[in-house]
Amino acid sequence: MTTQDQTPPENPVAPDGSLLATSEDQWSRVHVISPLVRGWIALVAIAFFAGQDLFEGLLSGDGMPNFSDSGARLPWAIAILAGIVVLVAVGFLLSWYFTRYQVTEQHVRVNSGVLFRQNRQARLDRVQAIDVVQPFLARVFGLAELKFEVADAGESAVKLAFLKLSDAQRLRATILARAAGVSIDPDHPDDIQEAPEREVLALKPGRVIAAALLSGTTLVLIIGVAVILIFSVTLDEAAPLAVIIPLGLGVAGGYWGSIKNGFNFRAAISPDGIRVRYGLLDTRTQTVPPGRIQAVGISQSPLWRIKGWYRMTVNVAGYGVSASGDAQARATLLPVGTQAEALQILALVLPDPGTGEPFEVFSAGMAGRDSRAGFVSTPRRARWIGPLEWRRNGFAVTDTALLIRSGYFWRNLAVVPHERTQSLALHQGPVYRRFRVADLLLHTTPGPVSPRIQQVDEETAWQLFNEQGVRAAEARRRSLPEQWMKPVEGAEEALMPQVPSYDASAPVKDLTEPAEAGPAPAGEDESAHNGQR
Amino acid sequence: MRKEPIDPAGLDWTRVSPKYLTVRLLGWAVGTIINVAIFSIPLVLRLTDVWSGFPPMWVVWALPIGTLILSIWRGILLPRQVRAIGYAERNEDLLIRTGVFYQRTMVVPYGRMQYVDVAVGPIERAFGLCTLKMHTASPGTNASIPGLPADEGARLREQLSARGEAKLAGL
Numbered sequence: 001m002t003t004q005d006q007t008p009p010e011n012p013v014a015p016d017g018s019l020l021a022t023s024e025d026q027w028s029r030v031h032v033i034s035p036l037v038r039g040w041i042a043l044v045a046i047a048f049f050a051g052q053d054l055f056e057g058l059l060s061g062d063g064m065p066n067f068s069d070s071g072a073r074l075p076w077a078i079a080i081l082a083g084i085v086v087l088v089a090v091g092f093l094l095s096w097y098f099t100r101y102q103v104t105e106q107h108v109r110v111n112s113g114v115l116f117r118q119n120r121q122a123r124l125d126r127v128q129a130i131d132v133v134q135p136f137l138a139r140v141f142g143l144a145e146l147k148f149e150v151a152d153a154g155e156s157a158v159k160l161a162f163l164k165l166s167d168a169q170r171l172r173a174t175i176l177a178r179a180a181g182v183s184i185d186p187d188h189p190d191d192i193q194e195a196p197e198r199e200v201l202a203l204k205p206g207r208v209i210a211a212a213l214l215s216g217t218t219l220v221l222i223i224g225v226a227v228i229l230i231f232s233v234t235l236d237e238a239a240p241l242a243v244i245i246p247l248g249l250g251v252a253g254g255y256w257g258s259i260k261n262g263f264n265f266r267a268a269i270s271p272d273g274i275r276v277r278y279g280l281l282d283t284r285t286q287t288v289p290p291g292r293i294q295a296v297g298i299s300q301s302p303l304w305r306i307k308g309w310y311r312m313t314v315n316v317a318g319y320g321v322s323a324s325g326d327a328q329a330r331a332t333l334l335p336v337g338t339q340a341e342a343l344q345i346l347a348l349v350l351p352d353p354g355t356g357e358p359f360e361v362f363s364a365g366m367a368g369r370d371s372r373a374g375f376v377s378t379p380r381r382a383r384w385i386g387p388l389e390w391r392r393n394g395f396a397v398t399d400t401a402l403l404i405r406s407g408y409f410w411r412n413l414a415v416v417p418h419e420r421t422q423s424l425a426l427h428q429g430p431v432y433r434r435f436r437v438a439d440l441l442l443h444t445t446p447g448p449v450s451p452r453i454q455q456v457d458e459e460t461a462w463q464l465f466n467e468q469g470v471r472a473a474e475a476r477r478r479s480l481p482e483q484w485m486k487p488v489e490g491a492e493e494a495l496m497p498q499v500p501s502y503d504a505s506a507p508v509k510d511l512t513e514p515a516e517a518g519p520a521p522a523g524e525d526e527s528a529h530n531g532q533r
Numbered sequence: 534m535r536k537e538p539i540d541p542a543g544l545d546w547t548r549v550s551p552k553y554l555t556v557r558l559l560g561w562a563v564g565t566i567i568n569v570a571i572f573s574i575p576l577v578l579r580l581t582d583v584w585s586g587f588p589p590m591w592v593v594w595a596l597p598i599g600t601l602i603l604s605i606w607r608g609i610l611l612p613r614q615v616r617a618i619g620y621a622e623r624n625e626d627l628l629i630r631t632g633v634f635y636q637r638t639m640v641v642p643y644g645r646m647q648y649v650d651v652a653v654g655p656i657e658r659a660f661g662l663c664t665l666k667m668h669t670a671s672p673g674t675n676a677s678i679p680g681l682p683a684d685e686g687a688r689l690r691e692q693l694s695a696r697g698e699a700k701l702a703g704l
Contacts, residue, residue, distance in 0.1 A: 151670055294670075317670055421642075421645075422642075422645050422669040422670055422671040422673075422674060423639060423640060423641040423642065423645060423669055423671065423673075423674045423676065424639065424640045425637055425638065425639040425640075425673075426636075426637065426638040426639075427635070427636070427637050428635070428636045428637075429634065429635045429636075430634050430635075433636075441673065443669065443671035443673035443674045444671050444673070445670050445671055446671070446672055450673075465638070465640065469625065469626050469640050469642065470625070472642060473625045473626075473642060473644070473700075476642075476644055476700075
């Protein structure tokens, strides 16, 4: 285990033996003010309306509440208000009192509910991802929410809101250590530390803002404004100009969303998987253990071509599919990055590219067309189905993954590791049959990436369909165990993997240097600072 | 059965029970009657002079007749559609094919199966049939085999579960 390029563990977050329940009835509770942090909007609303009433009363009573007139009413109003506050507080306290959690050797259990009790139990080795989320108000109080995802594609299996940030991090370390199958010495439960992590990439705010300004939102703005101007000029009326207001609001919202979620983005690798952090007001730390990423998408919107930027999204079984900005941010592995950075991150997901010249293959997938670097594209005879994109459509197979390329204006590349293939389907409609082409769909868990090889020659499609089944079966047999640290003999090397890279000369070192030069070591400590100051 | 271009070579497809065609035809007949009845409402209203003058006569006639023609066309296709449904068990996976115009061939690896459903509706039960549905971690896997004889469905379910267990591979 090398030490020189690790994040110095100044404030080591160790899996805490005391967090593990030793007996059946040792339970913990979340932080006592957490219902307040969760329900603060309700309180603010009550305060707002009550305050508004009082304020109006003050105004109409010429600056002073008129006690002679409404002397009977004012105490009532105060009593009602106090009653509501007490009721809400009691409700909060009850819900806090009845929410308890427990982490055992194999399970995490949560009991909640006052009248309708809910007992939930999730297996630790089924973890798909763990998030530590800090909404803005929770950050003020130094609290954090822990989300534990299993593969049900819906809501989080276990949500602990809110814990002290350090507790949340310790709990995450404990859960990951358990899930990884690290055996904890019963005499010295504090000996293992959270797997060390190494920062791979950090985005500067300038890049995130520029990326937002060059995103598809800007295209919408340009097209929208052009349409409105054309209408108002040809109709010789100013009425269409009013549409600019909602358009502007929508565009501003789009910019805000992408800046907020890309801000302060950092990616790191650790034996427990890939860890990304981001957020402007709310901060989120996501950990995806090895082998939990089902598919990777690399996309480029038209204006990003100027700068050669790419965005990476992933399908993770626990994240589910939802159109909300939050869910989209969760499924983003890299909000904006150059080709080299995207390849760097891709190398974390797919350490073994399965080809001798990964750089050529993946860059052909990201920006190339025709049959460069082993890609197979749509046959020429079918060019009329997609006159623009037929040279972009295509796929390439490496020993470990299937690469699917598509899109002319919006370029897309989907990478599906063979062992993650769920099922495959060939689709062929009448038109496709006429041109002897077919679509090949790879089914994957719900998420932003939906891999579909478009308009490929039907013979090739069938061959790929057959071979892919065999390759997937083969890859599954070789794939990692569910408990990724279980093989003890390999534990020494596994403890701190080298940052995988496709190119020996790739600037791995350069990327990590700024982080090491900076005064604050990247890692848990920094987010702890964020949380407490 | 005509050889379809995206059918693989050297595979023996098991076709579903011919009785399934009767089930589909029954469903089709009921659906057709309901559809035609609904689209005849304007015609009835127009003929009984509840609506007068509007809409034009040819429109109210065209609605039910058009519906009827479409339904008959779908009815004519039904036998071919039912014949086009097939499945094949292989060592590692199960293949399913459907469709006449829009053909789909799907492969579901046994190790990827999360659970298997067998569903029987009232009409299917009357004919001794069942529908088998396989679920993987992907909602895109819409793998169902309708119109299986009940005992074949039970056999397949047991077979798939056993094979799934033997080859289980998590996610």
